[in-house]
Amino acid sequence: MNLDLIIQNILNPPILFFLLGMLAVFFKSDLTIPQPLPKLFSLYLLIAIGLHGGYELSHSGINTYIFTALFLAILMAIIVPIYSYFILRIKLDNYNAIAIGATYGSISAVTFITGITYLQTIGVEYGGYMVAGMALMESPAIVVGLVFATLFTKGSKDEDKNKTDWKEIFREAFLNPSVYLLVGALIIGILTGQKGWDSMEPLFGNLFKGMLAFFLLDMGLVAAKRIYELKKVGIFLIIFAIAMPIFNASVGILLGYLFELSQGDTFLLALLSGSASYIAVPAAMRLSVPEANPGLYLPLSLAVTFPFNISLGIPLYYYFITILWG
Amino acid sequence: MGLKMKKMKKVEIIIESIYLNRLLDLFMENGVTGYTIIRDIEGYGGHGLKTADEANDFLSNNYIFTVCEEEKIEKMLEKIRSFIDRYGGKCIISDSLVLLHSKESR
Numbered sequence: 001m002n003l004d005l006i007i008q009n010i011l012n013p014p015i016l017f018f019l020l021g022m023l024a025v026f027f028k029s030d031l032t033i034p035q036p037l038p039k040l041f042s043l044y045l046l047i048a049i050g051l052h053g054g055y056e057l058s059h060s061g062i063n064t065y066i067f068t069a070l071f072l073a074i075l076m077a078i079i080v081p082i083y084s085y086f087i088l089r090i091k092l093d094n095y096n097a098i099a100i101g102a103t104y105g106s107i108s109a110v111t112f113i114t115g116i117t118y119l120q121t122i123g124v125e126y127g128g129y130m131v132a133g134m135a136l137m138e139s140p141a142i143v144v145g146l147v148f149a150t151l152f153t154k155g156s157k158d159e160d161k162n163k164t165d166w167k168e169i170f171r172e173a174f175l176n177p178s179v180y181l182l183v184g185a186l187i188i189g190i191l192t193g194q195k196g197w198d199s200m201e202p203l204f205g206n207l208f209k210g211m212l213a214f215f216l217l218d219m220g221l222v223a224a225k226r227i228y229e230l231k232k233v234g235i236f237l238i239i240f241a242i243a244m245p246i247f248n249a250s251v252g253i254l255l256g257y258l259f260e261l262s263q264g265d266t267f268l269l270a271l272l273s274g275s276a277s278y279i280a281v282p283a284a285m286r287l288s289v290p291e292a293n294p295g296l297y298l299p300l301s302l303a304v305t306f307p308f309n310i311s312l313g314i315p316l317y318y319y320f321i322t323i324l325w326g
Numbered sequence: 327m328g329l330k331m332k333k334m335k336k337v338e339i340i341i342e343s344i345y346l347n348r349l350l351d352l353f354m355e356n357g358v359t360g361y362t363i364i365r366d367i368e369g370y371g372g373h374g375l376k377t378a379d380e381a382n383d384f385l386s387n388n389y390i391f392t393v394c395e396e397e398k399i400e401k402m403l404e405k406i407r408s409f410i411d412r413y414g415g416k417c418i419i420s421d422s423l424v425l426l427h428s429k430e431s432r
Binding site for chain 1: 342344345347384412413414
């Protein structure tokens with residue numbers, strides 16, 4: 001793989017701040033970011049990405065190409081948790097296979113956002129509708145997880161304990177804060193178009209990379225704290241947490257190629273397919289499959305897949321694309 | 327004039343924040359209508375270190391306490407036990423004296 005692609009990605013201030021955060025934990029620095037701030041940054045990033053995507057959608061409108069891109073996004077979000085479950089069942093019990101499968105079936109918004117900044121750095125165009133694709137990819141894995149939980153774990157405990165509160169869980173799947181805010185900002189972006197974006201750009205456009213750097217600094221701290229938990233996870237799952245994103249991204253790239261998506265859109269589809277959720281799905285799984293161990297699915301997603309994707313995965317997937325497109 | 331005190335049970339529960347609503351539903355179903363919640367508490371236990379400063383805060387712990395009559399808590403005990411069997415957490419019950427408001431002590 002071209003070393004330049006990796007260097008171009010890593011020598012991005014937000015990625016370096018992520019590494020700085022990780023090093024703070026390894027060197028036992030007292031660096032902390034007060035709790036409400038990372039939440040503010042994550043809300044900011046979701047609004048910014050939603051607004052910008054909506055604004056671009058208001059320009060492009062909906063056509064067959066966009067419909068295909070969104071269809072592929074949903075398709076990946078449905079099939080990844082299904083085949084991941086069956087792979088995980090080789091070594092794991094039902095509960096953990098369901099929860100980890102769902103975690104890898106869903107997406108990480110920050111990985112996507114980092115991918116967008118990478119495309120901007122190397123000057124590759126992408127469509128704003130991929131933000132809608134990201135929003136659409138967040139929930140299907142939760143639904144697949146819930147269906148699997150109902151199908152494969154029934155009868156293992158008494159009825160009362162297995163009572164599923166579908167209303168609560170569907171609310172978690174479709175109205176969780178990140179999906180809600182992202183879709184809301186996307187709609188506001190579509191409704192207000194160019195004029196709306198112009199008025200919002202000073203906050204949600206110009207400051208974007210700085211806020212991402214701040215958020216990734218916190219993510220570095222969080223991810224590094226979880227690395228210590230990997231000792232209990234086992235080698236099979238650590239290999240899974242790196243091999244599965246590469247495989248999923250490759251399937252995404254192949255689909256993008258077959259359906260003639262642009263390089264930028266295929267890259268984002270691949271990155272979304274290869275990313276794993278660390279907020280929405282783990283929260284939904286904790287509610288619906290409490291028997292699954294969060295000590296497995298959270299460190300895998302946060303401390304292995306997320307750092308891998310934003311450092312090596314991004315240039316790797318882009319490299320695959322340059323090979324295929326020639 | 328002596329101050330009137332009432333013997334009651336103090337129930338303290340530590341659970342992951344994501345299960346808070348389910349616990350509060352259980353309280354309501356059993357007639358416990360008053361409680362205090364302290365969110366995002368930190369500590370160390372069976373699940374390792376629990377911090378309160380992470381972006382994915384659904385795993386952070388909450389502390390809930392209430393005081394109620396002994397009969398009420400006895401009726402609830404089995405339900406609380408199956409709750410913490412399924413969702414994890416700790417429940418501590420202790421004897422306590424509640425200082426009554428002047429209106430209640432008349």
